[in-house]
Amino acid sequence: MSHRADVVRRARALLGRTISGHGVTVRITEVEAYGGCEDPASHAYTRTPRSEIMYGPEYRLYVYRSYGIHFCANVVTGPTEIGAAVLLRAGEVTSGHELARFRRGETPPERDVQLARGPGNLAQALGITLADLGTDLLADHEQGDDGEFTGVRLGPECRGRPRIASGPRVGVSKAADVPWRFWLDGDPTVSAYRRSPRAPTPG
DNA sequence: CCAAAGATCGTG
DNA sequence: ACGATCTTTGGG
Numbered sequence: 001m002s003h004r005a006d007v008v009r010r011a012r013a014l015l016g017r018t019i020s021g022h023g024v025t026v027r028i029t030e031v032e033a034y035g036g037c038e039d040p041a042s043h044a045y046t047r048t049p050r051s052e053i054m055y056g057p058e059y060r061l062y063v064y065r066s067y068g069i070h071f072c073a074n075v076v077t078g079p080t081e082i083g084a085a086v087l088l089r090a091g092e093v094t095s096g097h098e099l100a101r102f103r104r105g106e107t108p109p110e111r112d113v114q115l116a117r118g119p120g121n122l123a124q125a126l127g128i129t130l131a132d133l134g135t136d137l138l139a140d141h142e143q144g145d146d147g148e149f150t151g152v153r154l155g156p157e158c159r160g161r162p163r164i165a166s167g168p169r170v171g172v173s174k175a176a177d178v179p180w181r182f183w184l185d186g187d188p189t190v191s192a193y194r195r196s197p198r199a200p201t202p203g
Numbered sequence: 204c205c206a207a208a209g210a211t212c213g214t215g
Numbered sequence: 216a217c218g219a220t221c222t223t224t225g226g227g
Contacts, residue, residue, distance in 0.1 A: 032210070034210075041210070042210085043210080043223095046224080046225095048223075048224070049223090050222085050223060050224090064210080064222085064223090065220095065221065065222060065223095066209070066210070066211050066212095066222095067208095067209060067211050067212085067219080067220070067221080068209090068219075068220030068221030068222070069211070069212075069219060069220055069221080070211050070212070072210065072211080074210085087210055089210090118211070118212070119210070119211075120211050120212065121211090121212080169210070170210075170211090171209085171210055171211070172210060173209095194211090194212095196209095196210090198208095198209095204226100204227085205225105205226090205227085206224105206225095206226090206227105207223105207224090207225095207226105208222105208223090208224090208225105209221105209222095209223090209224105211219105212218105212219095213217100213218095213219100214216105214217085214218090215216080215217085
């Protein structure tokens with residue numbers, strides 16, 4: 001099995017799985033695979049201090065700031081010599097709605113499908129910042145003094161076989177031909193597709 | 204040192 | 216189509 005097939009399989013396996021962040025839980029509905037040093041679109045393509053975490057242990061959290069405004073959350077999937085990772089692009093909030101709405105700016109409940117739609121919004125809903133960089137997403141839950149769970153963790157693996165659709169990655173100008181964006185077919189929380197302004201025009 | 208680009212989002 | 220806002224990266 002090639003490394004490319006490996007990160008793709010792991011990206012698909014994250015769909016339907018839950019991730020909890022600082023009191024909010026979402027069911028992951030959209031992801032993108034990034035093939036590390038073998039993928040020109042990956043931050044790990046050029047190995048630098050920022051991307052070093054991607055060459056570390058699997059199921060750690062890679063967080064980066066996007067356009068000076070947003071944070072984006074990724075799951076490092078290994079192997080360590082490749083530095084592959086999966087960007088979490090969208091999810092459905094399943095608990096902590098009040099907190100998620102507050103973090104997103106007091107949006108009304110009728111717009112809950114948008115709470116974690118788009119990678120920046122997903123990270124914001126979960127309260128993920130650079131302070132969470134490197135978090136072990138599979139570690140045993142930590143609890144504060146009040147007994148409430150704090151931190152970022154993945155839930156158990158999804159058992160079912162959901163209908164998965166795929167297409168080109170959003171906002172990516174390099175390797176725009178590979179269909180490494182995956183989402184739960186028909187799910188209303190999936191983000192809108194916007195091609196990179198720099199992507200080569202097809203045809 | 205400096206300039207430029209960027210795995211975005213909301214608004215117009 | 217554009218602006219907000221800042222880190223990382225690479226070139227001089």
